[in-house]
Amino acid sequence: MNLIMIFKVALLAIARNKTRSLLTCLGIIVGIAAVIAVLAIGKGASTMMVKEISSMGNNLVMVFPERRSRDAVSVGMGQGQTMTAGDAQAIKRELSHLVSAVSPTVNVTCQIIYQGKNWQSRVSGVSTDMPSIRNWNVGEGRFFSEDEERGYQRVCVIGTTVKNNLFGEDDAIGRTIRLRDMPFKVVGVLESKGANGWGQDQDDTVMAPYTTVGRVLQRSTFKSINMMNLSLHSMDDLAEAKREITALLRQRHRLADYQDDDFETRDTTEIMNTIGSVSSLMTILLTAVAAISLLVGGIGIMNIMLVSVTERIKEIGLRMAIGATPVNILGQFILEAIVLSTVGGAIGVAVGVGGARLIGELQNWPILIEWSSALGAFLFSSFVGLFFGFYPAYRASKLNPIDCLRYE
Amino acid sequence: MSHLIEIRDLKKIYSAGEEPVAALDGVSLEIDNGEFVAIMGASGSGKSTMLNILGCLDVPTSGSYLLDGVEVARRSRKELAIIRNQKLGFVFQNFNLLPRTSAIENVELPDIYLGRLSHAKRRRRALELLKRVGLSGRGTHTPAELSGGQQQRVAIARALMNEPPVLFADEPTGNLDTKSSIEIMNLFTELSREGITIVMVTHEDDIAAYATRHLVMRDGKLIKDDKVR
Numbered sequence: 001m002n003l004i005m006i007f008k009v010a011l012l013a014i015a016r017n018k019t020r021s022l023l024t025c026l027g028i029i030v031g032i033a034a035v036i037a038v039l040a041i042g043k044g045a046s047t048m049m050v051k052e053i054s055s056m057g058n059n060l061v062m063v064f065p066e067r068r069s070r071d072a073v074s075v076g077m078g079q080g081q082t083m084t085a086g087d088a089q090a091i092k093r094e095l096s097h098l099v100s101a102v103s104p105t106v107n108v109t110c111q112i113i114y115q116g117k118n119w120q121s122r123v124s125g126v127s128t129d130m131p132s133i134r135n136w137n138v139g140e141g142r143f144f145s146e147d148e149e150r151g152y153q154r155v156c157v158i159g160t161t162v163k164n165n166l167f168g169e170d171d172a173i174g175r176t177i178r179l180r181d182m183p184f185k186v187v188g189v190l191e192s193k194g195a196n197g198w199g200q201d202q203d204d205t206v207m208a209p210y211t212t213v214g215r216v217l218q219r220s221t222f223k224s225i226n227m228m229n230l231s232l233h234s235m236d237d238l239a240e241a242k243r244e245i246t247a248l249l250r251q252r253h254r255l256a257d258y259q260d261d262d263f264e265t266r267d268t269t270e271i272m273n274t275i276g277s278v279s280s281l282m283t284i285l286l287t288a289v290a291a292i293s294l295l296v297g298g299i300g301i302m303n304i305m306l307v308s309v310t311e312r313i314k315e316i317g318l319r320m321a322i323g324a325t326p327v328n329i330l331g332q333f334i335l336e337a338i339v340l341s342t343v344g345g346a347i348g349v350a351v352g353v354g355g356a357r358l359i360g361e362l363q364n365w366p367i368l369i370e371w372s373s374a375l376g377a378f379l380f381s382s383f384v385g386l387f388f389g390f391y392p393a394y395r396a397s398k399l400n401p402i403d404c405l406r407y408e
Numbered sequence: 409m410s411h412l413i414e415i416r417d418l419k420k421i422y423s424a425g426e427e428p429v430a431a432l433d434g435v436s437l438e439i440d441n442g443e444f445v446a447i448m449g450a451s452g453s454g455k456s457t458m459l460n461i462l463g464c465l466d467v468p469t470s471g472s473y474l475l476d477g478v479e480v481a482r483r484s485r486k487e488l489a490i491i492r493n494q495k496l497g498f499v500f501q502n503f504n505l506l507p508r509t510s511a512i513e514n515v516e517l518p519d520i521y522l523g524r525l526s527h528a529k530r531r532r533r534a535l536e537l538l539k540r541v542g543l544s545g546r547g548t549h550t551p552a553e554l555s556g557g558q559q560q561r562v563a564i565a566r567a568l569m570n571e572p573p574v575l576f577a578d579e580p581t582g583n584l585d586t587k588s589s590i591e592i593m594n595l596f597t598e599l600s601r602e603g604i605t606i607v608m609v610t611h612e613d614d615i616a617a618y619a620t621r622h623l624v625m626r627d628g629k630l631i632k633d634d635k636v637r
Contacts, residue, residue, distance in 0.1 A: 005520050016508045318504040321465060322566070323493020323521040325486045401465050405500065 006328065010335035013312075021340055024304040027297030028344030028384065029351060032377050035290035036352025039373050041359065042286065044366035046279035053268050053275070057134045059100075059232040063087075063245065065224070066262040082262040084223040085210060087252055088127070091230065091245060098241040101129035101231040104210045108217045112206065113178040114166040121162050123179055123206045125213025126229075133231040141173040141188030149209040154216065157188035159203035182216050184208060238267060294380060297344070298388035305337050305392035316396055317404025330397035337389020338382055345381025349374045410477045411438040412573060412605055413462065418471035418481075420457050420628075431457040432468065433628035439621075441573065444600040445607045446619035454628040456578065459609045463496055463576040464488045476573065493521050497567030501579040503559040505551040511538060511562045512547035518569040537565035541595060557588030564595060568604075575599065577608040581615055593618045 014021045065083040088104035106125035111118050124130075128146050131137055144155045156177070163172050176183045193202040214223065232241050242265050249263050309316070316329060324332075353369055360367035420432040431454045439445055449455045460466040461473065464480055467488070473481040480491055492498075497518075505514045515534040519525050525533060538547055541561040551559050560580060567575055577596070581589035597618055600606050610616050624632035 005523060009520065012509070012513075314504060315506055318500075318506070319517070319521075320489060321463075321492060321498050321504075322518045323489055323570075325489040325521075327486065328489075328521060402460050405465075405504065 003331075006331040006335055007339075009332050010339055013332070013336055014339055017308075020304065020308070024301055024340050025344030025347065027300035028294065028341050028381050029297075029348040031290065031293030031297045032345050032348025032381055033352035033355060034293060035286060035377055036349055036369070036374055037356040037359065038286055038289075039283070040353070040356035040367050040369045041365060042279065042282055043370055044360065044368040046275060046282075047368050048366045049275055050272055053271050056268060057229065057231065059235045060133065060268050061230045061232060061238070061241065061245075062266045063228045063230065063249070064264045064266065065227070066260075066264065082253060083225055083228070083249075085214070085225055086223065087249055088225070088228045088230075090248060090252060091228070092129075094248060095241070095244055098232060098237050098244060099230050100233050101133050103127040103130045103133055103229045104225040105130075105227045105229055106210050106213045106218060107226045108180075108213060110180045110217065112162065112166065113181075114175065117166050119162060119165045121159075121204050121206055123156075123208060123213060123217065125210035125217070125225075126207050127210055129231070130207060130229070133229045136193060137191050138188040139191040141186070143188055143207075144209055149211055152211045152215055153209065154182060154184045154212055155187045156184045156206050156208040157190055158186055158207075159190050159205040160192045161201055161204040162206055163189050179206070179208075180217055184212075235269075238269070242267075290377065294384050297381075298341070298384040301337055301341055301385060302388040302392060305333060305389055306395070308336075309333065309392050309396045313399065313404045313407045316399055317401045317407070320399070320401035321405065326397040329399075330393045333393030333396050334386060334389045337393065338385035341385030341389075342378070342382040345378045348381065349378050352377075411474070412441045412443075412476060413437075413439040413607075414474040415462075416472045418461065418468045418473060420454075420461060420466070421469045430628045432461070434471070435625075435628075435630050437623070437630060437633065439605065439607065441605055442600065442603050443605055444596065444618070444620045445605075445623060446616035446621070447607065447609045447623045447625065448611060448613075448616055449625035450611070453625040455609050455625045457628075458625065459576055459578055459607065462607060463498060464492050493518060494570055495572050495574065497570075497572040497575040499560065499563050499567050499575065499577040499580045501582040503551070503556070503563045503583070505559055505562055505566075507552070508550055510548050510550055511543065511554065511565075514551070514562055515565045515569055517566060522570050524570070534565070534569065537568055538562070540568075541565045542591075555588070556584050557591055560584060560588070560592050561595070564592075564599075568599075572604075574605040574607065577606065579610055580608060581610070581612070589615065 063083070085104040088102045091099055092102040103126045108123045108125070109120065110123055111120050128143060128149055131143055138157060139160075141157070143157055144153070148155050156179070158172065158177075166172070166177065167175070172186045172189055175186050177186060178184070190203070190205075190207070195201055210225065214225070232238065245265060246261060250261065253262055255262065319329065353374065356367050356369060359365065416436050418432050418435045419430060422429045422431055433454075435458065447455045447458055457466070461468050464475070467483070468481050471481060472479060475491065476495060480488070483491070506517070512531065512534045515537055516530050519530050519533070535544070535547060538544055541564050543558060543561050543565070546554065546558065551562070554562065580596070581592055584592060593615060596606055596608070600620070606619075608619060616622055620636055622632065622634045622636060623630060
């Protein structure tokens with residue numbers, strides 16, 4: 001008796017008990033479908049995040065003053081006072097072969113008042129390079145000029161959220177708003193960028209020359225800045241650029257060889273690596289959940305197959321009496337289990353893909369279906385059938401034909 | 409000339425309880441080609457054990473069993489399965505057809521395991537056999553749609569599928585009414601005349617009357633061996 005015949009016998013046996021077969025598959029269907037759907041949603045979310053981060057800027061590198069931690073107490077990133085706008089200008093001047101744009105950044109959160117309305121937002125003191133670094137253009141009006149930057153002019157551009165909250169439909173250009181009671185003239189409105197990967201509204205911002213923000217809003221006697229954003233000519237030069245920036249800043253900060261850096265460089269690849277490791281952790285967890293649900297599904301199959309062996313004991317006896325060898329019986333029941341779990345796996349993949357798409361449609365979530373994981377889940381479900389079908393099939397093959405025929 | 413079936417001092421001892429019980433206690437006999445043998449006896453006489461061993465469904469504790477000149481008393485389960493498939497046909501009291509399966513597929517089953525015929529030839533042979541047992545046109549019926557007598561005919565057709573030299577029947581009319589019983593026994597008689605050896609267990613005298621030879625058993629021993637015709 002060849003394999004095709006055993007297969008046919010198994011298929012016929014399944015077709016004869018459609019309801020029971022479907023119930024047997026159910027565990028596998030639910031398990032596979034859940035895994036496929038959750039993976040699709042999770043992958044969609046992390047892909048979206050990566051996309052968001054790459055949209056943060058062109059070949060973006062950030063330099064922060066030292067993250068100071070003394071006796072395990074972190075003072076927080078950007079809180080050091082070791083970096084100045086002069087550092088940023090030096091990088092722009094001396095490393096222009098690597099760095100295309102530099103913006104020192106000074107962040108202040110303050111109340112913004114226009115006539116009777118007020119709104120709290122973040123005011124970033126930046127340089128005129130910022131639009132090209134962040135790839136963020138002005139929608140209406142203009143960005144402030146280098147003259148205004150050098151001249152400590154009280155001018156600013158505002159994000160659309162700020163504009164909508166203070167001006168509504170009215171024109172904002174040329175109006176004067178008050179930041180910490182200092183009048184600033186609005187020269188432009190930034191294009192809308194929407195929320196970033198963390199759900200933060202990027203349009204809820206005001207940009208003004210770092211010179212003005214540092215002097216007028218921070219009222220800082222030090223010329224320290226919170227960070228710098230720089231744009232490289234090419235991400236291929238990342239390692240070299242980091243090295244040269246480090247060397248230049250160490251020299252400017254007069255650090256001796258034995259002293260640690262008092263600044264830190266970050267780039268988007270690092271952030272992406274972090275997201276990657278978070279998402280691979282998530283994948284591991286999901287895989288564990290998948291394995292457990294398939295285990296449960298497999299136990300379900302084993303259960304039903306054991307019941308099925310007892311229920312069909314006369315059939316087994318008859319088949320043995322007319323010439324089925326123990327191997328034939330073993331093969332029939334294992335194949336039944338494999339077919340059940342594989343069909344269950346296939347239905348599960350279909351339900352999972354459909355379910356993920358439906359959820360994505362309803363919730364407006366990004367969905368990414370990885371067909372390799374769908375294939376993997378499908379193949380694994382066959383293996384589950386083989387594994388959990390073996391014991392019941394083995395029991396069936398060990399039965400004595402006389403006992404089977406006599407069984408009542 | 410060698411016999412189709414030749415058993416020597418066959419014993420089957422069950423040691424399930426405290427005292428070992430000899431279901432077969434040293435039976436010897438020969439059955440020749442074309443004989444129609446009825447094994448009779450009260451329940452517990454050992455006639456079912458006898459049929460099980462002759463039918464290669466069970467193995468004796470000791471003794472020898474030559475089937476068609478080949479020793480089959482000590483064979484593995486796999487070898488016994490192959491012997492049953494190729495040389496023996498079975499007809500049971502409760503028919504033992506696969507439920508929800510058409511008559512024709514039930515008849516085909518022995519060749520599914522043998523794999524001797526192509527799909528088309530197997531179907532043709534199954535149809536021929538159904539015709540021979542008087543069920544042409546019922547091939548697509550499932551057992552539930554057939555009467556007891558018809559089911560037993562399907563079972564006989566199935567037993568003949570692989571052209572076995574010998575047919576074993578265990579109380580073949582036990583579940584049938586008188587009319588169907590007579591029809592089934594007439595069919596056996598025809599098959600016997602065509603040269604098929606039949607070994608049948610029964611406890612009814614009027615059923616045994618169709619056979620050409622009567623074996624009577626008691627307490628695991630053969631106590632009577634009459635050639636009727």
